[in-house]
Amino acid sequence: MSVSLPESFPECYPEPIERIRQREYPQLKDVVYLDHAGATPYANSLIESYARDLTASLYGNPHSVSASSQRTTSRVDDIRLRALRFFNADPDVYDLVFVSNATAGVKLVADAMRDGTSGESGTRGFWYGYHADSHTSLVGVREVAELGVRCFASDDEVATWISEDDDNKKGVLRLFSYPAQSNMNGRRLPLRWCEEIRRSKAHTWTLLDAAAYAATAPLDLGDPSIGPDFVVLSFHKIFGFPDLGGLIVRKDAGRVVFPHRRYFGGGTVDMVVARGTQWHAKKQVSLHDQLEDGTLPFHNIIALDHAMTAHERIFGSMANIAAHTRILARYLYRTLSQFENSKNKSVCRFYVSPGANYDDSATQGPIIAFNLRDKSGNWIGGSEIERLASIKGIHLRSGTLCNPGGVSGHLGLTDTEMQQNYEAGQRCGDENDILNGKPTGALRVSLGAMSSWSDVKSFVAFIEQFFLAGTALAAPSRGITQAHDRFCIESLHVYPIKSCAAYNVPPDVPWQITREGLAWDREWCIVHQGTNTALSQKRYPRMALIRPSFDFARGTLRISTPDGKSLEISLARDDDGFEATTTMQCGNRNSQPKLSRVCGDTVTLQVSTSVAVSSFFSDFLGAPCTLARLPPRTSSRYSKTRHASRTPTMPGAFPTPPDEKHTILLSNESPILLISRSSVNQLNREIQSASQSHITSSKVINIPAAVFRANIIVTENPPDYPVDESSVRSERPYLEDKWTSLHVGADGIPFDVLGSCQRCQMVCVDQSTGERRDEPYSTLARTRRMNGRVWFGRHLALGASAWEDFEESSLAIRAGDVVIPCYD
Numbered sequence: 001m002s003v004s005l006p007e008s009f010p011e012c013y014p015e016p017i018e019r020i021r022q023r024e025y026p027q028l029k030d031v032v033y034l035d036h037a038g039a040t041p042y043a044n045s046l047i048e049s050y051a052r053d054l055t056a057s058l059y060g061n062p063h064s065v066s067a068s069s070q071r072t073t074s075r076v077d078d079i080r081l082r083a084l085r086f087f088n089a090d091p092d093v094y095d096l097v098f099v100s101n102a103t104a105g106v107k108l109v110a111d112a113m114r115d116g117t118s119g120e121s122g123t124r125g126f127w128y129g130y131h132a133d134s135h136t137s138l139v140g141v142r143e144v145a146e147l148g149v150r151c152f153a154s155d156d157e158v159a160t161w162i163s164e165d166d167d168n169k170k171g172v173l174r175l176f177s178y179p180a181q182s183n184m185n186g187r188r189l190p191l192r193w194c195e196e197i198r199r200s201k202a203h204t205w206t207l208l209d210a211a212a213y214a215a216t217a218p219l220d221l222g223d224p225s226i227g228p229d230f231v232v233l234s235f236h237k238i239f240g241f242p243d244l245g246g247l248i249v250r251k252d253a254g255r256v257v258f259p260h261r262r263y264f265g266g267g268t269v270d271m272v273v274a275r276g277t278q279w280h281a282k283k284q285v286s287l288h289d290q291l292e293d294g295t296l297p298f299h300n301i302i303a304l305d306h307a308m309t310a311h312e313r314i315f316g317s318m319a320n321i322a323a324h325t326r327i328l329a330r331y332l333y334r335t336l337s338q339f340e341n342s343k344n345k346s347v348c349r350f351y352v353s354p355g356a357n358y359d360d361s362a363t364q365g366p367i368i369a370f371n372l373r374d375k376s377g378n379w380i381g382g383s384e385i386e387r388l389a390s391i392k393g394i395h396l397r398s399g400t401l402c403n404p405g406g407v408s409g410h411l412g413l414t415d416t417e418m419q420q421n422y423e424a425g426q427r428c429g430d431e432n433d434i435l436n437g438k439p440t441g442a443l444r445v446s447l448g449a450m451s452s453w454s455d456v457k458s459f460v461a462f463i464e465q466f467f468l469a470g471t472a473l474a475a476p477s478r479g480i481t482q483a484h485d486r487f488c489i490e491s492l493h494v495y496p497i498k499s500c501a502a503y504n505v506p507p508d509v510p511w512q513i514t515r516e517g518l519a520w521d522r523e524w525c526i527v528h529q530g531t532n533t534a535l536s537q538k539r540y541p542r543m544a545l546i547r548p549s550f551d552f553a554r555g556t557l558r559i560s561t562p563d564g565k566s567l568e569i570s571l572a573r574d575d576d577g578f579e580a581t582t583t584m585q586c587g588n589r590n591s592q593p594k595l596s597r598v599c600g601d602t603v604t605l606q607v608s609t610s611v612a613v614s615s616f617f618s619d620f621l622g623a624p625c626t627l628a629r630l631p632p633r634t635s636s637r638y639s640k641t642r643h644a645s646r647t648p649t650m651p652g653a654f655p656t657p658p659d660e661k662h663t664i665l666l667s668n669e670s671p672i673l674l675i676s677r678s679s680v681n682q683l684n685r686e687i688q689s690a691s692q693s694h695i696t697s698s699k700v701i702n703i704p705a706a707v708f709r710a711n712i713i714v715t716e717n718p719p720d721y722p723v724d725e726s727s728v729r730s731e732r733p734y735l736e737d738k739w740t741s742l743h744v745g746a747d748g749i750p751f752d753v754l755g756s757c758q759r760c761q762m763v764c765v766d767q768s769t770g771e772r773r774d775e776p777y778s779t780l781a782r783t784r785r786m787n788g789r790v791w792f793g794r795h796l797a798l799g800a801s802a803w804e805d806f807e808e809s810s811l812a813i814r815a816g817d818v819v820i821p822c823y824d
Contacts, residue, residue: 012324014316017452024314025450032394032458036448037183037212037367042240046310050303059302061295063267072298079305080288086308087214087231089221089248095287097247098296102211103137105232105247108291109175109207109257110141116260118147118203119170131158131178131189132405133353138177138209139404147172151405155190155355162196174204180213184403184444185410186329186367187353188213195226205229205253211237216325216366216448218318221248229253239307242300247291254287265293311449321449325366328447330358332456333368339468347372347467351410351442366447369401369410371439372467374785380467381788382443383431387761388781391774394462399429399441411439430600434788466781487819489744490677490715494518496557497627498525498598498666499536500546501767502706510812513749513798515663516632517671518711520550520571523631524557525598525666526617527607529624532596534666537762540621542770559616567616573631596628599668601637605630630665638663639670641754641795662754662797670754670795673708674736677715679792680705682733687779703776706767708759708793714819736794738823745817749806750799757793759784 013020021028024043033041060068062076080096089096099105113126128145130138132153142149152158158178168174176197181188194206208228210219215237221227231248249258264272264280268290272280283289315321339347348370356364372380382398389396400407408418417436426432426440433440445459492505503520505511512519525534526543537543548559550571560566596605605628608614614626639662664671684702691701705713716731739753764777780790802811 010323010327012320012327013314017324017450018454020314021450021452024310028450030393032392032455032462034394034396034445034447034451034455034459036215036451037186037237037444037446038397039236040215040238040240040448041450042307043310043314045313046239046241046303046307049310050306053302053306054299059298062298063295072302075305076296076298076301079301082308083235083246083304084248087219087221087248089227090224093224093251094221094227095249095251095254097249097288097291098301099232099245099247100297101236101243101245102209102232102234103245105230105245106137106141106177106207106209108247109230109232110144111263112258112261113173113175113205114144114146115262116173116257118173123147123172126173126175129161129174129176132409133182133184133187133189133403134177134179134405135183135209135211136402136404138179138207141175141177145175152178153405153409158193162193162200166201168202168204171203174201175207176201176204177207177209179209179211180219181210181217181365182353182367182403182406183212184367184401184406184442185351185353185356185369186212186365186446187356188217188361188363188365192226194228198225198229205257207232209233212367213365214238216318217322217361224250235304235307239304239311241307242297242303244297244300244304249287251287258287258290261291263293267295268293315449322361324449325447325451326358326361328451328453328456329364329366329368332445332447332459333358335456335460336368336370336463339463345373345377347463349373351406353410366451368445369442370445371442372463374467374788379434379437379439379788380785381431381433382439382441383433384781384785384788384790385443385467388466388777389462391761391764391772391777392462394459397444397446398433401442401444407441411442413438413440427600466778485821487676487714487716487821489813489815489817489819490713491815492518492813493709493711493713494521495709495711496520496522496524496548496550497546497559498522498534499540499543500526500548500559501544502709503548503550505815507815510814512809513672513802513811513813514632515671515798516665517667517797520557521672521711522664522666524569524627524629525596525605526621526625527594527596527605527628529614529618529626532594532605532607532628534596534598534628535621535623535625537765538760540623541765541772542621544765544767544770546617546620561620563620565616565620567613569613569627591629594628598630598637598666603630603637632665637665639754639795639797640668641670641757662752669757670797672712672751672796673710673757673793674712674714674796675705675708675710675793676733676736677705677713678731678733679736680708680713681731683776683779683783683792686783687775690779690782704767707763707765707776709767710793712796712813736821737791739794739821740823741799742796742819742821744813744819747806747810748820749811749813750801751796752799754795754797756791757795759790759792763792 024045025041026044027041057071058068059072060066062069062073081091084091084094084096099108115124116126117124118126125146127148128142129150129152130141132151152161178189178193180191194208197204197206206228207230210231210233213219214233227250229250230253233246235242235244235246264282268283270281270283336348351369358364371382372385374380386396386398421432421435421440424432424435426435492511493502494505495502527534535543545562546559548557551558555571556568557571558566558568590610591606591608593604594607596603607628608626617625617627662671687703688701737756741753742751743749744751759777759780761777764773764775766773780792784791798811
């Protein structure tokens with residue numbers, strides 16, 4: 001299906017959007033940014049004018065009385081008024097409290113309500129109601145509402161509650177909150193509720209979350225009779241910068257709610273008795289004086305002034321932005337709705353709320369939430385799509401989107417299922433996006449003021465290229481009977497430091513195999529000194545240039561970088577199994593055990609405390625990091641890949657661990673990774689074909705096997721095996737997909753095939769330069785996807801019989817060894 005844009009469309013801004021982007025948003029060049037609901041980019045002129053202001057003026061702490069401080073106070077007062085007018089809020093009715101973000105504004109209201117007293121009995125606390133479409137930050141208020149909580153599952157429930165006779169006979173303090181726009185799917189909720197609740201519910205205050213709404217729609221608070229009591233928002237969602245939030249408070253509501261707030265900070269009190277009697281006098285001049293604890297982020301507030309100026313000059317008005325984003329969202333939604341797979345079923349499953357319509361900006365904002373199905377009707381994981389989009393320069397978001405009620409409602413997930421998913425390992429931000437045949441989250445595309453038709457066109461083409469036609473694993477070619485099917489090891493590779501370069505085992509050297517894999521493989525890792533999390537090439541592609549090599553005669557691992565620097569560490573371990581020395585120059589015990597996160601697992605690593613070691617890695621990677629070690633026989637990590645014999649439809653998901661646990665060190669999933677030279681060659685042919693047919697824009701012609709970071713590379717035609725006309729072995733790509741086990745070498749050392757290797761965008765890092773590109777992942781995503789995942793290579797572990805039939809010292813393999821596979 002070919003998609004074309006309309007020949008003409010209305011211009012909503014003072015000048016064409018492409019001209020605006022070229023001048024004001026150069027950071028968007030060659031980028032398709034579709035995550036405006038997360039954060040929107042900032043304009044060049046905003047930063048330039050802000051920088052000129054700061055370099056030309058001296059701003060002091062507003063709590064002082066110096067000239068610089070008075071200048072700050074005057075600017076803050078003016079900007080506060082200007083921000084209120086931006087939302088058409090009468091300063092006689094509303095006050096603006098500057099906070100760090102919208103969530104901080106929610107918490108400020110919740111804390112004050114918690115500290116208040118309710119009803120005739122004077123009970124401390126409040127009752128809380130919230131709409132199911134609320135952001136997580138609104139849901140969290142329920143934990144401090146001690147007098148009752150109610151989640152309204154639908155608009156009808158809210159309407160019914162509003163129309164019911166008020167049963168609040170004892171005057172319990174109540175708070176009802178909801179989003180003006182769902183941050184999940186862009187659905188816009190009725191703003192009239194605030195007025196209706198004020199008229200029908202005594203002692204009930206309303207809190208409107210306008211963070212998502214105000215980014216692309218005019219928030220008009222001009223009529224005080226219908227406005228909410230509290231409004232929270234984040235200015236960076238509107239302007240891109242500064243990182244600042246606002247709590248807009250109706251003064252009559254604030255005078256009731258906030259006097260009960262118990263905490264006070266610097267700048268909010270006129271007098272404090274610190275010794276003996278616990279007494280203080282709060283400021284009474286304004287609500288913001290009482291609530292803005294400590295020194296204001298006055299530099300950020302000054303930046304807000306420049307942001308509003310730039311925004312108005314560039315776009316004209318919020319109404320212009322609303323019209324522009326509505327046109328784009330409507331076109332994108334309609335176009336994606338037309339996409340069908342080979343079974344004439346919709347490729348996209350949209351999550352549009354009842355009553356919402358992309359033709360009506362009162363009911364729907366410029367957000368599209370959906371999931372994709374492949375040609376067989378199976379769900380495609382959102383994280384897989386997000387990874388592929390990332391290497392194609394497309395920025396979007398997947399997951400639960402900080403909207404638990406909206407996601408669970410639209411995806412049909414019950415409370416029990418969500419708890420079961422958690423027990424199965426799902427966590428916020430992880431890749432468990434399909435469990436028990438159901439998506440656990442959604443894909444979100446969100447448009448903003450500077451979104452363009454080219455953004456829309458690029459995303460449509462992306463879906464069309466990779467998901468419309470559907471993909472499937474290429475069928476393995478056989479071409480030879482199993483009885484005579486033999487391969488050989490082309491090369492062996494060990495990765496002593498996780499995510500760093502390989503040590504290529506010399507062809508004539510036998511290499512020991514242990515329970516954890518090839519000896520010395522992924523025994524070390526580089527950890528961030530602030531989080532102790534293991535680093536990887538996904539974030540630090542230059543790790544590919546850190547090259548380790550062994551000097552067994554000296555008992556050291558030499559680590560070198562392209563800038564000519566090197567480091568040596570000892571291979572020795574002390575009685576506890578940890579390294580005895582970190583550098584050749586340092587004494588013993590210059591490391592200490594620390595908890596670390598490695599591939600989602602929490603493990604205890606021995607982390608170097610050497611300044612020389614940390615400086616070596618930190619200087620090269622540009623991040624505060626150091627070396628850590630997890631020696632063999634101390635690992636509590638196990639393979640996450642299930643044995644092939646237990647997965648008849650291979651490859652597939654591995655929802656439960658296998659009965660036999662294969663120990664691993666710091667590898668991602670299994671002890672050993674194998675790839676086939678024939679499969680690499682076939683993949684390169686597919687990349688070439690795609691390049692010639694303009695399916696991909698990649699200039700890469702040949703992808704080396706090194707990008708797959710395999711331990712074992714196998715090839716056909718062992719050199720010592722006689723080949724005649726009747727047994728010529730041509731390449732048989734992807735035949736390894738059918739292997740369930742194999743035997744290696746003259747003695748036939750047994751290996752189990754645990755399953756296929758799921759691939760991510762890390763294969764796009766050039767292992768010789770540390771640079772990123774879009775291949776081979778782009779082609780893999782088109783040709784090697786099954787069950788919503790992309791697969792290439794096979795996971796192995798020593799067979800259980802190896803420990804019964806072989807001495808540990810004889811468990812070794814080398815390049816040239818014959819490989820005899822078994823099939824399912």
